[in-house]
Amino acid sequence: MKHTEQRVGVFVDVQNMYYSAKNLYGSKVNFANILESGVASRKLIRAIAYVIRANNPEEQKFFEALSLQGFEVKMKNLQIFGSGMKKGDWDVGIAMDTIRMSNKLDVIILVSGDGDYEPLIEYLQNHGHYVEVMAF
Template sequence: MTEIHSDQRVAMLVDAQNLYHTAQSLHSRNIDYSSLLEKGVQDRKLTRAIAYVIRADSPEEESFFDALVDIGFETKIKDIKTFADGSKKADWDVGMSLDAVTLANHIDTLVLCTGDGDFSRLCSHLRHEGVRVEVMAFESSTADELIEAADSFLDLGERHETFLL
């Protein structure tokens, strides 16, 4: 598998909803996306940084989306869907997976920021294709199969001072 080096081309895909809800439920704090991007890239060559977000019509969300862009993320926004029974759903699993597969020929490393075990098969596929996969998430809420499928795992929960606001 590809080792870390300064000429390495890196893409970072961030499941913002997953990180937000985990940071809130575990620590009642928000993610420091600037530090997340900086530590994820590690002085390598950033190819793309994409944050996948959900529009839920909350008052602060547009300023949050703008802040992500100012930090260096491209934002992909999906509206939350409300069903007849009142339940709500919005996730980016398929979109993130398609983007990762599309980017695979243009990068050496994918930094995946989520704890969602649904991405373990994606990690295995990318590694088979020669892409290094690094996962950054909170270990206490990250699926074991995702950690095992990645080349490396960084537990955001071990570094509150760096990754939480």
């Protein structure tokens, strides 16, 4: 149950949400709306957007827009292997941040459709935290 005194942390897997919106709906994500509807009149303690930097010209403007919307932006570089395979994810980083910050939060909002977070959600719930998931 939501109430105005709850301390909320929002953790956004930007790549997961971006590609989910693009592939499922052919559209873009409004991250400001996600933050506003997730927090919903409660006390926002921290909002972090986790991004992968691929060094394309438009991404810096996007990262700045996230920051202006109230997100702390954490970046990792896209890894490109000799085989041409590309990898960039924040799963472990997001998990570690939520666990580290959990003692300052009543509600943890995880914005991702990645099923790999299920053990994290279970851990947080077992330690007395209310976890909300926002995804497509």
